[in-house]
Amino acid sequence: MTTGENIKRLRKERGLTQKxxxxxxxxxxVQIRQYELGRANPKLDxxxxxxxxxxxxxHEVLDDNWDEMNEEKKMGFKENLQKLLDENxxxxxxxxxxxxxxxxxxxTIMSRNSTRxxxxxxxxxxxxxxxxIEELISDEYEHKDVSISKELNRIRSKKLQKIMKPIQDFMNEECCPHDMLVIQRGNAQLFSGELSIRLDILD
Structure with missing residues (x-):
């Protein structure tokens, strides 16, 4: 049974109307009716x-084959996931x-022999x-333009701004010795990719 059919079955078992x-x-x-008729896929929330x-x-609401994917769903999932990875x-x-x-x-999930x-x-x-989730494994899914990479770049940009602002503020001070400001690579105690920022008073 599809997700929509499961929603309808469970609703009726409980004696509930769509309203x-x-x-x-x-x-x-109206949205519930669309789900039950298979005309729309409910989001996770x-x-x-x-x-x-x-x-x-x-698990009780989702399609019967979520855990044990058939060949069609398995290929749809892997193709869609690869597209999403490439786009981002x-x-x-x-x-x-x-x-x-x-x-x-x-x-393992993306391997050829994996079905679960x-x-x-x-x-x-x-x-x-x-x-x-239904879009993720659908063989007819056309991905919308949603970019994780854009969000990651936004986060990285905010972090960089947070790091650089105190330096920029310091350099804007009249007393700031601009030629004595040194930004150095951190020592071995730092995590990989992190920077240490140090002010050296040069002779």
């Missing part, structure tokens, strides 16, 4: 609200670091790329 489920979950009745209202787990200038190792899972786990995948990992991958 009542909408009231309990805070989701528009929406699924969680529906699950809470139905008093079920995400990321590799498998970087994505693993970003979502906090072992690199070997993600490499932990739902929690699917959830993390989907959240990282701002897509739904």
């Amino acid at each position: 009542k489920l909408g009231e309990l979950s805070g989701i528009n009745e 929406t699924l969680k609200k529906l699950c809470s209202a139905l008093n079920v787990t995400l 200038n990321l590799n498998v190792s970087q994505l693993a670091d970003l979502i906090g899972i072992p690199k070997n786990t993600l490499y 995948i932990d739902f929690r990992i699917l959830e993390k991958i989907a959240k990282a790329f701002s897509v739904t």
Whole structure:
């Protein structure tokens, strides 16, 4: 059964109308109807609200084949994930670091023979790329222009500004000896890639 069919089945088992489920979950009745008819895919946050209202787990609502993916879904997932990685200038190792899972786990998931995948990992991958889990494994999914690399660059830029502002403020002071300001590479006690900033009073 599809996710929409599961939502409909669970709703009816509890004697709820679409309107009542909408009231309990805070989701528009029309939107619930679209999900049940398979005309729209609920986002992860929406699924969680529906699950809470139905008093079920995400696994009970999702498509029967999430854990044991068939060949079509497996290929759709891997192709979509590779597209997302390419669009965001990321590799498998970087994505693993970003979502906090072992690199070997993600490499195994993307291997040719892998058919099983932990739902929690699917959830993390989907959240990282701002897509739904169903979109992530759909063989018809066309990715929207959502760039992790842009967000990472924004974060890096903010960090750099935070580092440089005190230096710029210092250099703007009249008493600042501009030619005595030295920015040096840190010593071995620093983490790789970090900079130490030191002011040296030169003779």
